Amino acid sequence: MVWDMQYEITALILIGLFFVFYNLQKSLPIRKNIIFSDLLLMQFLCIITDIIAAVFSSYPKTFGYWHQELSNMSYFLCVFSLYYLFMQYCRYLTGDRLKVLVGRQWWISVPFWFAEVICVTNPLTGFLYRVDETGFTRGSIFYELHPAIVVFYSGVSLAFIFHSRKRIPIKEKVSLVFFVIVSTTAAMLQIFVFRYLLLINIGCSFSLAVCFLSMQNPEFDRDQKTRVFNRDAMFKYLGEKLIFGKHRYRYVGITFQNYGRLRAIYGSGIMDKFLNRFGIFLKKHVNNVMPFYLQSGEFLLVLNSRADKDQIMEQVKEFMDKGFCFNGQKVKPKAKFIYMSEECDVKDGHEVYDIIKFSLKKIEKDESNDICDIDDRMLAELHYSIKVKDALHKAVDDDAIIVYYQPIYDSIIGAFSSAEALVRIEDPELGVIPPAAFISLAEEDGTILRLGNQVLRKVCRFISEHDMDAMGLKYIEINLSPIQCMNRGLAKEIIDVAKEFNVDMSYLNFEITETAKLDIKDLNLLMDALIGEGSGFSLDDYGTGFSNLVNVLKLPFDIVKIDKSVVWSYFDGNDIVLPRLISMFAEDDFGIVAEGAETDHMQQTLQEMGCDYIQGFYFSKPIPEFNFIEFIKEKNISRKKVVFE
Ligand code: C2E
Ligand code: MG
Ligand code: MG
Numbered sequence: 001m002v003w004d005m006q007y008e009i010t011a012l013i014l015i016g017l018f019f020v021f022y023n024l025q026k027s028l029p030i031r032k033n034i035i036f037s038d039l040l041l042m043q044f045l046c047i048i049t050d051i052i053a054a055v056f057s058s059y060p061k062t063f064g065y066w067h068q069e070l071s072n073m074s075y076f077l078c079v080f081s082l083y084y085l086f087m088q089y090c091r092y093l094t095g096d097r098l099k100v101l102v103g104r105q106w107w108i109s110v111p112f113w114f115a116e117v118i119c120v121t122n123p124l125t126g127f128l129y130r131v132d133e134t135g136f137t138r139g140s141i142f143y144e145l146h147p148a149i150v151v152f153y154s155g156v157s158l159a160f161i162f163h164s165r166k167r168i169p170i171k172e173k174v175s176l177v178f179f180v181i182v183s184t185t186a187a188m189l190q191i192f193v194f195r196y197l198l199l200i201n202i203g204c205s206f207s208l209a210v211c212f213l214s215m216q217n218p219e220f221d222r223d224q225k226t227r228v229f230n231r232d233a234m235f236k237y238l239g240e241k242l243i244f245g246k247h248r249y250r251y252v253g254i255t256f257q258n259y260g261r262l263r264a265i266y267g268s269g270i271m272d273k274f275l276n277r278f279g280i281f282l283k284k285h286v287n288n289v290m291p292f293y294l295q296s297g298e299f300l301l302v303l304n305s306r307a308d309k310d311q312i313m314e315q316v317k318e319f320m321d322k323g324f325c326f327n328g329q330k331v332k333p334k335a336k337f338i339y340m341s342e343e344c345d346v347k348d349g350h351e352v353y354d355i356i357k358f359s360l361k362k363i364e365k366d367e368s369n370d371i372c373d374i375d376d377r378m379l380a381e382l383h384y385s386i387k388v389k390d391a392l393h394k395a396v397d398d399d400a401i402i403v404y405y406q407p408i409y410d411s412i413i414g415a416f417s418s419a420e421a422l423v424r425i426e427d428p429e430l431g432v433i434p435p436a437a438f439i440s441l442a443e444e445d446g447t448i449l450r451l452g453n454q455v456l457r458k459v460c461r462f463i464s465e466h467d468m469d470a471m472g473l474k475y476i477e478i479n480l481s482p483i484q485c486m487n488r489g490l491a492k493e494i495i496d497v498a499k500e501f502n503v504d505m506s507y508l509n510f511e512i513t514e515t516a517k518l519d520i521k522d523l524n525l526l527m528d529a530l531i532g533e534g535s536g537f538s539l540d541d542y543g544t545g546f547s548n549l550v551n552v553l554k555l556p557f558d559i560v561k562i563d564k565s566v567v568w569s570y571f572d573g574n575d576i577v578l579p580r581l582i583s584m585f586a587e588d589d590f591g592i593v594a595e596g597a598e599t600d601h602m603q604q605t606l607q608e609m610g611c612d613y614i615q616g617f618y619f620s621k622p623i624p625e626f627n628f629i630e631f632i633k634e635k636n637i638s639r640k641k642v643v644f645e
Contacts, residue, residue, distance in 0.1 A: 405419040
């Protein structure tokens, strides 16, 4: 009998191509990829041995007994291994969570080893197949053993996929199920129906090609700009090494000073070319490290035990010192490094990522430092900021943001005529968290929009529940973040909330801090809309930033709040501009608030200088709503004899 080998040849070409392509590109060295590479190799061997066995068995007289026996034995060893390996592949891919179902899982391997022993002892028993001068015939347990192995390992693979169906992406799930169905069907057809058609290998090869294209392409783990492994690959790699392998590594993080600004100046085209060159340099010239690109111009190098971190940093510096020329433009970014030793106890890739990102952000801004070792203080800061972020998200989700009020003293009428709303989070573990710890985090991930809305609603509720006029309060000041001001719908949102609580807009005054982020045109529109409804605006933190100030002062602010740092420098004797500032703003008819008055002497002097309003711990710290009402009742009643409900 001559076997039909057209399918085998097609499968050989298909798998040969994928095998070469897969091994030419360095794939991420994680178990899943190693098993897939083994699968491709096993499939390749399966086809080769099947072709050889088929040729030998087609011409039994020419090739004799042992050629037939050994080639068929090799084929069956490979084909059982293929199904077994695929099951192992599913097992790793689905996270090996079937412990409950299959106990310690040792018995999964029993059928495989049993089948392999049957193969190896076949020359003695002839159970699986027989070969003689007439060629190949199936043995006494062929029809039981072969389908049993296929069905068992396909079934276990399906069980793994089913058990982890919610955790694995749909694309992976479909490819795995496809493999199981196609490979099982091909095996059953070959065993029971078309016994001289070699269908198993074409079925498995085709399914492996689908797996390759949908989830095993090494390109999925690479960053396209830099050609080094990407961030997700880093999570997979470190997840496996740190969790399963319990390895400890040293890490070097690399960033470029003022990367954002460089991108704005030179454009993304040029900066991407630079990143590409840098990535290729890391791959080709920096030894004993595994480089990853974390986005935003930040790289992570995972060092192996032979790597010398000082030498690596030197090598990178040397490379950067040369500068780069693209389209006639010279770019010379300055590299900055952070180093994390194996003493830092990290549990997975996400933790490494958080630590590295946090430290890189810090060092990027640090003009004086190019290299920074991650120490316990930094880790403690990071852990605190992670906890704060969780507390922030929880508070915003639960509508549990708390508004404190700091009274503002009106030196013209000699009473407290307004207050600033200052946000706080109360956390069971961290206590009262001040805004300095979470406003920038909220700005980074956009939570500030929901946070700002909650502050506004809470202030409006406060105003609607109390008689502001009777308390002697003209308005409450609400801080607006520049990120909120970028939202074109903000004016409408504020007006709608005020309407909902039946609050007159003149009871609201908004504080805006001058920063480079502010778009003057958008801000002007926002201010016009709210001023039209009766609200006022204060320019906050005057003296802390000057990037946009000349333009900002042309906007319709009616109050300037002089930052406490300016006030303190005057009283410390370091700076004498304060009186001149106050008279300058007074001439321009701005109302003036001085922040940070902590002593009687300070508030007296500020009054004498001509500050209309004074805010500071001398009068009161920011306090919860209830205490604020008590405070106002006591202070304003005793002066103005105002009666409260
Ligand atoms: P800010 O708007 O400049 O608020 C004044 C800050 O100075 C408050 O800090 C206040 O407690 C503090 N302060 C006032 N007088 C004194 C004093 O005499 N001595 C000292 N040592 N400090 C004084 P706080 O409450 O920690 O707020 C910090 C910043 O957080 C605020 O600065 C503001 O920029 C921001 N912030 C607070 N609440 C909000 C909010 O609801 N939305 C937004 N976007 N930002 C907010
Ligand atoms: Mg303020
Ligand atoms: Mg301020």
